[in-house]
Amino acid sequence: MFTPSRDQARNFLFDTWAKHQAGHPLTDLEKLVFSVIARHPEYHSILEDRERYAERDYPPELGETNPFLHLSMHLAIEEQLSIDHPHGVRALYETLCQRLGDEHAAQHETMDCLAEMIWQSQRNRLPFDSGRYLDCLRGKAGLAD
Incomplete structure (x- = not known):
């Protein structure tokens, strides 16, 4: 890596x-x-x-907004989508794209979830919680329980 x-x-x-x-x-x-x-x-x-x-x-x-962090977060999301990692992120992103009708807006919504999970991970000194990340995306995509 x-x-x-x-x-x-x-x-x-x-x-x-x-x-x-x-x-x-x-x-x-x-x-x-x-x-x-x-x-x-x-x-x-x-x-x-x-x-x-x-x-x-x-x-x-x-x-x-830190422009370098913002652009780098977009790149991280592009990588996640290209390999569907964590598993299911691509399908949730595609649902979010359909819901919003705009890929860039969907990336920004995804970025909100990613930033929150990174912040939580750093703050609590824990590994990145892929499940919570996907739950956040489900909520943004309108698929939460």
């Missing part, structure tokens, strides 16, 4: 955007990253200014 540092992850986003802007061919992974970046024009100016934003922190108490 590849677990990049904060700097490596941010540089990969900056580099992918720069390659696209320069018209250079992208690898398959860079194409996936670019597809996520393309859906977020509000972050394009950030990715064009590495010197200003590479080291910037986004503390939650300031109420700003």
Whole structure:
């Protein structure tokens, strides 16, 4: 499993955007990253200014969305969907897409569940709870008991 540092992850986003802007061919992974970046024009100016934003922190108490975390969460969801892990996430996501009529909105709803489960896991120093994650998605998809 590849677990990049904060700097490596941010540089990969900056580099992918720069390659696209320069018209250079992208690898398959860079194409996936670019597809996520393309859906977020509000972050394009950030990715064009590495010197200003590479080291910037986004503390939650300031109420700003961390663009690097946001894009990385989309990528994590794309990976989960591609391998259906945890098992059933793809079907729940597809149900959510149908319910909302918008894949990007469904990813943001999925991201809410993913972020909550990661926060709970870190806060309680416990492994990621896939069952609770899927339960959260069932609720968002309107399938909760």
